[in-house]
Amino acid sequence: MLLFCRWAKNIQRNSNPNAALRLAVCFASTVVLVYKSRPGMTPEFISRNCPLCGRGNSEPALEKGALHLVRCLQCPMVYANPVPTDLASGEYYDRAAADYYLSPAKLRSDYADIRFERELRLFRKYCARGTVLDVGCSSGGFLYQLKKRFGDCYDVLGTDASGPALAYAESRGLPVRRGSFLDQALPHGSFDAITFWAVLEHLLEPARFLQHASRLLKPTGLCFVLVPNFESLATRVLGARYRYIYPQHLNYFTRAALTAFAGRRFSMLELRSTHFNPLVVWQDWRHRGRNVSNPERAALLERTTGLKQNPALRPIKVLYRLCEMSLGAVNLADNLAAVLINRPGHSP
Numbered sequence: 001m002l003l004f005c006r007w008a009k010n011i012q013r014n015s016n017p018n019a020a021l022r023l024a025v026c027f028a029s030t031v032v033l034v035y036k037s038r039p040g041m042t043p044e045f046i047s048r049n050c051p052l053c054g055r056g057n058s059e060p061a062l063e064k065g066a067l068h069l070v071r072c073l074q075c076p077m078v079y080a081n082p083v084p085t086d087l088a089s090g091e092y093y094d095r096a097a098a099d100y101y102l103s104p105a106k107l108r109s110d111y112a113d114i115r116f117e118r119e120l121r122l123f124r125k126y127c128a129r130g131t132v133l134d135v136g137c138s139s140g141g142f143l144y145q146l147k148k149r150f151g152d153c154y155d156v157l158g159t160d161a162s163g164p165a166l167a168y169a170e171s172r173g174l175p176v177r178r179g180s181f182l183d184q185a186l187p188h189g190s191f192d193a194i195t196f197w198a199v200l201e202h203l204l205e206p207a208r209f210l211q212h213a214s215r216l217l218k219p220t221g222l223c224f225v226l227v228p229n230f231e232s233l234a235t236r237v238l239g240a241r242y243r244y245i246y247p248q249h250l251n252y253f254t255r256a257a258l259t260a261f262a263g264r265r266f267s268m269l270e271l272r273s274t275h276f277n278p279l280v281v282w283q284d285w286r287h288r289g290r291n292v293s294n295p296e297r298a299a300l301l302e303r304t305t306g307l308k309q310n311p312a313l314r315p316i317k318v319l320y321r322l323c324e325m326s327l328g329a330v331n332l333a334d335n336l337a338a339v340l341i342n343r344p345g346h347s348p
C-alpha cells in the first residue's frame with residue numbers, strides 16, 4: 001500500500017497532476033484502490049493486497065517499465081502491484097483476442113498435435129475419463145486434443161474471459177460457457193476434473209478461482225494447474241529481461257506459493273517443474289528485455305512448435321529432453337505443474 005501511494009504521488013507530481021484516487025472498494029478479503037487517470041494518457045490501476053495471505057505488507061521485488069513486482073513479507077508470494085484495471089477485470093483479453101489468441105500463428109501452434117503434449121500426458125495419468133472443465137480455455141486447443149484423441153472418455157466444457165476466443169473454440173465443435181468463471185451457475189460437485197493451464201498467473205484473485213473450482217468438483221475431483229515458475233533458470237538468468245515477466249502476469253509462483261494456494265482446498269498429488277524453451281532464453285538475452293509484441297510471441301511459439309515436430313531434429317530432441325528433465329529435477333524448468341485432489345468442505 002505504501003508503495004502504491006508513493007507511486008501515485010510520483011505520477012501526480014511528474015506527469016499527471018489531475019489524477020486522483022477515486023474509489024476504495026473491498027474485494028473479498030482484498031483491499032482494492034482504483035487509480036483513475038485522464039482519458040488517453042495512462043491506464044487506470046488498482047492496488048491490492050497479497051493474493052495468497054491477504055495482507056498488505058510488502059517490499060519492492062522487481063521493476064520493468066510500468067510493471068512493479070512486490071514480495072509479500074508474510075508469505076512466499078511475489079505479485080504485481082498496482083495492476084491495470086483492464087487486466088484485473090479480464091477486459092483486456094476480450095480485446096486482445098483478435099491480434100493474438102486468434103492470430104494464424106497462435107492458432108496453428110495451439111492446434112498442433114504436439115502443443116499440449118505434456119499437459120495431456122499429466123492429465124491422462126490421473127484422469128482416464130469423466131467430465132472436464134477447462135478454465136481459461138482460450139481458443140480450445142487442449143480440449144480439442146482431448147476430444148480428438150480420447151473422444152469417448154470425456155464430456156468437456158470450456159470457459160474464458162475472451163469472447164472471440166470462445167467463438168473460435170465453438171467453431172471447432174467445443175461446448176463453451178461465456179462470462180466470468182466465478183459467476184457461472186454450474187452445478188456444484190459435477191466435474192471430475194478442472195484444468196487451469198497458464199491461467200492463475202493472470203488473475204487478480206487466484207484463490208477465489210481455486211475455491212470455486214473446489215465447489216464445482218466432485219468430492220474426489222482433480223484440479224490441474226500450470227503456472228510459470230518464478231524460480232526457473234530463465235527467471236534467475238534473465239531477471240526482468242525475461243518476457244514472461246510482463247504486465248499480463250499478475251502473480252509469480254514459487255513451489256512454496258503454489259503449495260500454499262492449493263492447501264486451502266486441495267491435497268497435492270504431484271508437483272513438478274516442467275517445460276524448457278532455450279529459444280526464449282536466447283532471444284531475451286540478446287534483446288536485453290525489450291518489449292516483445294504479441295505477434296512476436298505468437299511467431300516464436302509457432303517456430304518452437306515447428307522445431308518440436310521436425311523429425312530431422314530427433315537426435316537433438318533427445319538431448320533437449322534430458323536437459324528439460326535435469327532442470328525439472330532441480331526445480332529450474334520454466335513452469336510448475338500441479339495435480340490437486342479436492343477436499344470438499346475444507347475452509348479457505
Ligand SMILES: [Zn+2]
Pocket residue numbers: 050051052053054055072073074075076077
Ligand atoms: Zn502474502
